[in-house]
Every structure is written in C-alpha cells, then in structure tokens.
Amino acid sequence: MALIKTKTAQPVAADERKQSRDCASLVAELENANPIARRWAARDLTDWPTASAALVKRLPQEEDASVRAVILTTLTSMGDEVAVAGLVDCLRSENVALRNEAIEAMKQLPDEVAPIMRGLLADASPDVRIFAVNILESLRHPAVESWLIDVIDHDPQLNVCATAVDLLGEVGSAAALAPLQHLKARYADEPYIQFAADLALNRISED
C-alpha cells in the first residue's frame, strides 16, 4: 500500500445534475429526504434572490441542524427584508436551537437589523425583547449603546433590564452612567439590579 495519486476532483457530472438547479427545482429539493441534497439546494439558492421566502418557510420545519446551518448562512448572505423577517419569526419559536441560531445569524446583519431593532426592543413579548438584547451583544453597530440605554430607561420588565445592564457593563460609556443610576433608583428593592448596575458602573468608570 502507498501514497496514491488519483484525479479525484473531476467535475461532478453523474449525481450533481440529476436535479435541475433552477429556482423552482432547488426549492423542491429543500424537501428531499437526503440532507446532503437539502444542504446543496439551500446553498445553491444563494443565486436566486427571490428564494428567501422559500428558505424562511423551510427553516422552522427543518430538523437537521446541518441543513438549518446552511439555510441560515444563505439567508444571512441574502439579508433582504424577507430573510430578516423570517429570522425575527424564529425568535418566537419554541425551538431553542432554532432561536439561538437565528440570534447568531442576526448578529451578522447589523445594517439590515438596525432598522427593526427599536421595534424588537418594544415587542409585546419580554422574551423577544431579551433576545433582541442578545443580538446586540455582538452586533457591530454604533447605536448599540443608545438602544441599551433606551431599554434600561423604559422597559417595564426586570429581566429585560437585567440583560441590558449586563451588556452595558461591557459596551457602555460615560453616557450610560446616569441611566444606570436611574435604573438603580427604579429597582431599589431588587438586589440583582443593584449588583449588576454597580458592576456596570464600576467597569465603565474604570475605562
């Protein structure tokens, strides 16, 4: 036995082109029983800007994490309104894995998520508001701090504020000092808020 050299990278002719790669065929392929075919369909749909609706529809039904990962990568590359709205819908899902995957995907889309961020932070569901704060955790956008300040100034839910305070400790500047003091006053009887706000205040002051 030995090191052998074979022409292994021949163009894929036999199995690759069993299915046509036009948009409708690729969308149909998203239902294929074979996850490999579904992954390739999701990947190839990148070439079809109108396909985001089909991908968004498939995403919550898809049980294979590897296929979901490719769908999410394609949606992230597309980054259109339909894709972003589909990701927002995932935030309301009971499926924890899907929810976390959507949060990770949205972190990659600062410019696309920014216009809807105020809406998310004002959502009727406190869970969605917490997930929105989670997105801010590594969203590369200059408004992150002001959004967080807005949360601690106005959000009526303690857990949402607590999540925002934790993050403000990392990204906050002097602009967050007064709002943190107000929050402490607003939740004077909540030991966790006192602790987290003090921690954030100390960290910001150290900077």
Place this chain on the structure above:
Amino acid sequence: MTDTTISQPDFEKFREFFYRKTGIQFEPSKRYFVDKRLVERIELTDSGTFRNYFTKLRFEASGEELQHLTNLMTVNETYFFREEYQFQCLVKSILPDIVSRKTDKRPIRIWVMPSSSGEEPYSIALYLLEYWTGINDWDIEIIASDIDTKILAQARAGLYSARSVQQLPELLLRKYFERSTNGHQICDDLRNAVEFTRVNLAERADTRAYRDFDVVFCRNLLIYFDDVSRKAAAETFYDAMKPGGYICLGHSESMSRVSSLYKVRKFPEAIVYQKPLEVR
C-alpha cells in the same frame, strides 16, 4: 512611471468586490498592502486608472486578470513541519481511529486547503511514510488545493529555500530532497504523491466535486475570512467530509467559534474537530 492612486471609495469598492468573489475580507489596516498590489496591476495592464482596471476586472470573460490579482493578494507564508504536533496527531490518533472504523479497503483521503507552495501536503506525505506504520496496509490520497495558480505551479515544481526546510531533520532532508544551486528539490516520489488543484473555497462550482474526505487540513486560512464566509467554509468542508472525518485548523483558530456542527476532539497531541459519525 504613472502616478496611479487608489481613493478611499475605490478601496471600498474593490474590497466589496473581492470579498464577494473570494470570501477574503481586507480590513482598513490592510489598505497599504491592497493599494500597492492594485497599483502594480493597473500599471502592468496599462489600464491607466482604477476605474478602467476595475471594469476590466469585473467584466473580463476569461477571469484571467482576477486570477492574477488573487495570486498577488493571497499570503503564502509556510514551511515544512509547521505546527508539527498536528501531523503527530494525524499518525498517532486520527488515522488509527479512522482505520479502526473502516469497513472497506478504499483509500483514505486527505484534503489540504490551502496548499500554498506545497510544504504542508508534502509534510503530510513525508510524515506518513516515515512515522505511520499503517502506510503498509492502506492507500492514501492527498489532494492539495489553492486559489492561487502561481503558487500551485510552485508547489508542483517542489523546489524550496533553505528557510522552508529548516525545521526538517537532516536525515529526512537528505532522504527526500536533492540540494541544487537553486535550493532543495523534493524527490519525484513525493511530488507524484500529491495531486494539486485550483479551488476557490467561496465558489460552489469549485468545491462541489470535493467529497468523501477522511481528513481535512485547513490551517491559517479562515483567519482571512469574515464571519459569514468562515461559516460558509465550515459548511463546505462538512459536505466534503465523510461522517466521522476530521478537520485540523491552525493553532489560533477554533471551529467552535465558527460552527456548532463539529464535535471537539481532544487528542493528546492536538485539539481537532470531527464531523459526527451519525450524520450524513
């Protein structure tokens, strides 16, 4: 000598275009590096201005100029036995695990991406011949790919500087290389053991044919990609690997930060990543 300059909007426009084509993201700190190479190509192609050159780059049917530029923009810095602990991991832990599960006698397939000038795939070939007794029982295929055609030609030629081979034990240097006035020429047995191919990892048409690999080496490449391209690359490798296959990244890279599809495997020699056995 013309006075060609690249403005900030030119740089941004090029950066965006090059990223879409290759997945490689240039940070603003790389401005000097990028400008220097762009100016070089603008002058060599007699384009006169960035605008003319950019039009050529975007619309040239053959894609030849884009390839020239890609060759210039990619960094090809490596040497034999770089991060040797991973090769030790390959022969002591990864391959023994793979052969223990094998139910056929088909060759074990290794993909090295990027190949760069060939030091890494040749190091693997050499390591297998010298340090893996399983080579007597199994066939191994090594395919090494790179986006840069010039560096692939260099890899196929197999001629190396003293700096490239300085980590090699003297015994191996004598056994597998011939010293010439131009440097160290790798022997034909090793040259013939590695298949070199041109692949753009960001191009689906290029990667689709790459599949059924048992081991992938992708070291110090993903650091040049942005988050989305890195994730897409991890997913491409996932489809290129057999269930239970392994991927080795550079020492400063972590698959866990890129994708959750792989399992972390801590071997005594190195931490590597495995496509789960139970998936397709």
